[in-house]
Amino acid sequence: MTEKYDAIIIGAGVIGAPIAYELSKMGYKTLSVDKLHDAGEGSTAASCAIVRAHYSTEDGVATAYEGMKYWLDWANYLDNVQDEKGLAKFMNTGSLLIKSQGHDWRKVKGHYDAVGVAYEEWDNKKIEKMIPVINMWEYWPVKRPEDPAFFDPPTQKLEGGLFCPEGGYVNDPALSTHNIMRAAEKYGARFKFNCEVADIRSENNKAKGITLKDGTQFDADIVVNAAGPHSFKVNQMAQGVFETCNIKTQALRHEVMHCPSPEGYDYLNDGYHISDGDVGCYYRPEVGNMFLIGSEDPDCDPQVWPDPDAFYAGEGGPGESKELSKAQWKAQCYRLGRRVESLQVPEQPRGVVDLYDCSDDWIPVYDKSDMDGFYMAIGTSGNQYKNAPVVGRMMAELIDAVEKGLDHDQNPYQYELKYLKGRTFDMGFYSRKREINYNSSFSVNG
Amino acid sequence: MRIYVCVKQVPDTAASIRVIEGKRIDERMTFIINPYDEHCLTEAAKIRDARPGSEVIAVSLGGPSARDILRSALAMGAERSLHIQSERPHDAMETARILKAAIDLDGKPDLIFTGRESIDSCGMQTMFRLGALLQIPVLSNAVDVDIQEGEAFVSTEAELGSRLQYSLSLPCIIGAGRGLNTPKYPTFPDIMKARKKEIRTLDLQDLRFEPSASSMELLELRTVAEDRTPRPIEGDPDTAVEELIRILEQEARII
Ligand SMILES: Cc1cc2nc3c(=O)[nH]c(=O)nc-3n(C[C@H](O)[C@H](O)[C@H](O)COP(=O)(O)OP(=O)(O)OC[C@H]3O[C@@H](n4cnc5c(N)ncnc54)[C@H](O)[C@@H]3O)c2cc1C
Numbered sequence: 001m002t003e004k005y006d007a008i009i010i011g012a013g014v015i016g017a018p019i020a021y022e023l024s025k026m027g028y029k030t031l032s033v034d035k036l037h038d039a040g041e042g043s044t045a046a047s048c049a050i051v052r053a054h055y056s057t058e059d060g061v062a063t064a065y066e067g068m069k070y071w072l073d074w075a076n077y078l079d080n081v082q083d084e085k086g087l088a089k090f091m092n093t094g095s096l097l098i099k100s101q102g103h104d105w106r107k108v109k110g111h112y113d114a115v116g117v118a119y120e121e122w123d124n125k126k127i128e129k130m131i132p133v134i135n136m137w138e139y140w141p142v143k144r145p146e147d148p149a150f151f152d153p154p155t156q157k158l159e160g161g162l163f164c165p166e167g168g169y170v171n172d173p174a175l176s177t178h179n180i181m182r183a184a185e186k187y188g189a190r191f192k193f194n195c196e197v198a199d200i201r202s203e204n205n206k207a208k209g210i211t212l213k214d215g216t217q218f219d220a221d222i223v224v225n226a227a228g229p230h231s232f233k234v235n236q237m238a239q240g241v242f243e244t245c246n247i248k249t250q251a252l253r254h255e256v257m258h259c260p261s262p263e264g265y266d267y268l269n270d271g272y273h274i275s276d277g278d279v280g281c282y283y284r285p286e287v288g289n290m291f292l293i294g295s296e297d298p299d300c301d302p303q304v305w306p307d308p309d310a311f312y313a314g315e316g317g318p319g320e321s322k323e324l325s326k327a328q329w330k331a332q333c334y335r336l337g338r339r340v341e342s343l344q345v346p347e348q349p350r351g352v353v354d355l356y357d358c359s360d361d362w363i364p365v366y367d368k369s370d371m372d373g374f375y376m377a378i379g380t381s382g383n384q385y386k387n388a389p390v391v392g393r394m395m396a397e398l399i400d401a402v403e404k405g406l407d408h409d410q411n412p413y414q415y416e417l418k419y420l421k422g423r424t425f426d427m428g429f430y431s432r433k434r435e436i437n438y439n440s441s442f443s444v445n446g
Numbered sequence: 447m448r449i450y451v452c453v454k455q456v457p458d459t460a461a462s463i464r465v466i467e468g469k470r471i472d473e474r475m476t477f478i479i480n481p482y483d484e485h486c487l488t489e490a491a492k493i494r495d496a497r498p499g500s501e502v503i504a505v506s507l508g509g510p511s512a513r514d515i516l517r518s519a520l521a522m523g524a525e526r527s528l529h530i531q532s533e534r535p536h537d538a539m540e541t542a543r544i545l546k547a548a549i550d551l552d553g554k555p556d557l558i559f560t561g562r563e564s565i566d567s568c569g570m571q572t573m574f575r576l577g578a579l580l581q582i583p584v585l586s587n588a589v590d591v592d593i594q595e596g597e598a599f600v601s602t603e604a605e606l607g608s609r610l611q612y613s614l615s616l617p618c619i620i621g622a623g624r625g626l627n628t629p630k631y632p633t634f635p636d637i638m639k640a641r642k643k644e645i646r647t648l649d650l651q652d653l654r655f656e657p658s659a660s661s662m663e664l665l666e667l668r669t670v671a672e673d674r675t676p677r678p679i680e681g682d683p684d685t686a687v688e689e690l691i692r693i694l695e696q697e698a699r700i701i
Binding site: 344 | 630
């Protein structure tokens with residue numbers, strides 16, 4: 001006899017786990033399946049886990065700010081559950097958005113005001129005082145070191161930045177996901193690992209359950225795709241779903257570098273998270289007194305869209321595989337090296353490479369589908385870690401409302417934010433049917 | 447003082463090695479400067495800085511990608527560099543002859559640094575062969591170097607925990623060990639300066655060196671998969687700490 005659940009969630013990453021948690025809190029009997037061996041071991045494990053408020057849309061800012069409240073209140077969110085591995089920690093370093101041509105910071109500032117995000121204006125002098133290793137020259141536009149113009153001397157200064165005292169990163173993203181799993185289990189949620197989904201079963205356009213690669217079947221009338229970089233493959237397993245999404249998802253390779261902090265500067269304890277569109281990088285402290293350097297995907301950088309199965313199997317040559325490439329190591333470290341001239345750049349690349357589950361407009365798809373009972377929380381585009389607890393609640397409420405008869409496509413679900421009281425969020429924003437949202441930054445900045 | 451530093455490009459130790467045609471490493475993978483050579487460059491720069499008028503010259507034998515390594519060596523402090531172009535493999539005997547010929551052509555060395563070994567072939571021969579050809583003394587695995595008038599005082603690490611102190615007449619060859627220093631990596635301004643420094647290209651044909659009477663050829667290169675499965679240390683904290691100390695003392699031999 002096949003096991004029967006109310007809802008099956010495919011993927012136990014930072015997106016799937018909170019959906020299971022919130023659904024079980026609402027009384028749904030859930031099963032989460034993941035092909036890996038534990039929660040959060042997919043792309044979540046490689047996440048920079050930066051939690052910051054700036055986004056290119058007001059709703060984006062509101063959701064991120066709401067998400068931050070969960071991270072600040074982590075034990076409470078988890079219902080004070082015990083996790084034998086310990087709890088993940090939110091490192092509230094504060095977050096600086098450098099005003100540059102690389103970010104539409106005026107728009108962001110307007111959104112901060114509208115949402116009520118706490119921030120301060122820092123001028124160059126203040127920034128150079130707070131971060132003594134930094135210089136505030138302008139290097140725009142972002143270039144690659146292969147381009148001789150990369151080495152041109154700067155001629156003018158930037159205009160300071162917007163500093164949010166709330167902001168930082170979570171020290172262990174995989175552990176945070178594990179924490180959510182333990183919290184969900186308290187409400188009866190089940191998690192099964194080493195289970196690869198091979199098929200979504202349906203009858204008369206109604207989801208019926210999943211079949212694993214080894215033939216095992218689990219039944220449920222609700223199936224949620226939270227498969228991260230594999231999301232498009234899972235959508236293809238559900239009859240008619242992939243074709244009827246206007247917004248598609250695809251896996252994008254992303255390299256993150258770890259470069260030692262300059263001698264004598266304790267970036268780990270004194271540093272901030274910084275978004276620096278002027279050099280196309282974001283950076284934050286990392287254990288071992290390192291600068292963790294992510295890329296804001298400037299236009300001059302190559303984009304690589306590998307097949308996720310081949311990528312995770314270790315295939316692909318330099319610049320395509322799970323190994324850092326020297327060219328990108330140089331690009332990201334030298335870019336930061338312009339901003340922080342005392343940064344010493346070792347020869348040997350260090351860091352991580354993983355995949356974004358990127359949507360056409362870099363805005364996620366949190367939605368139902370054209371198949372009844374089949375839902376998706378996908379297209380997280382390198383920037384939804386911070387929002388995961390909000391996404392969990394939002395998806396659970398959406399699923400519950402649709403199952404109770406809401407026609408979400410016609411009449412989108414209005415989600416009430418839990419911390420930012422009085423603010424509702426039109427979930428139609430995340431619709432699979434939307435036209436591409438040109439307000440998006442089309443980058444990891446969302 | 448004129449200080450030569452022999453540098454070699456080696457595959458990135460963090461990357462998975464791909465072997466092609468049974469005896470070559472896929473050149474498309476990431477190559478880095480041999481880590482021991484970084485210690486050489488840092489030490490050479492320190493010695494140079496203490497003696498006005500001195501210069502550090504990096505030397506490398508290899509294909510076009512050896513230039514990248516030389517560029518890195520220049521960023522790490524070398525004044526100029528010699529690139530001996532060659533696309534084919536050379537055994538240690540020939541490498542030593544070629545390096546000698548290049549150095550002879552360029553100038554008179556007061557001091558030569560090499561890494562104690564290259565982490566890809568781990569031959570540990572080139573420096574001794576070069577020393578024999580130049581008829582100068584060689585010491586390997588140096589962890590401390592002090593240059594005085596015409597003399598080098600060098601400490602080497604022989605076995606774990608034991609140090610030997612030597613005095614060598616100059617010129618001499620010193621093989622850098624890990625304990626020599628903490629490599630000083632280039633900053634952006636160093637990288638900027640390195641772009642303008644010279645890489646002198648030498649063709650193998652232009653170098654006059656006598657072929658060695660015998661030779662050595664690599665027949666096959668195979669990758670070995672190492673088992674990196676971690677072994678949990680079990681038991682209550684007291685037992686676990688004791689076990690950890692035992693491992694550090696007896697297996698890792700680091701305390
Ligand atoms: C390098 C990197 C840096 C990032 N930095 C940040 C950041 O600083 N801030 C931020 O907010 N966001 C960041 N992100 C984005 C954020 O981390 C991701 O959006 C988020 O982790 C995605 O979570 P997920 O649960 O959707 O995906 P995953 O964690 O990949 O989870 C999906 C799970 O589905 C499983 N799965 C897939 N297919 C199947 C199948 N057929 N059967 C069974 N299981 C399956 C996988 O095994 C996997 O565990 C970053 C992402 C990356 C890659």
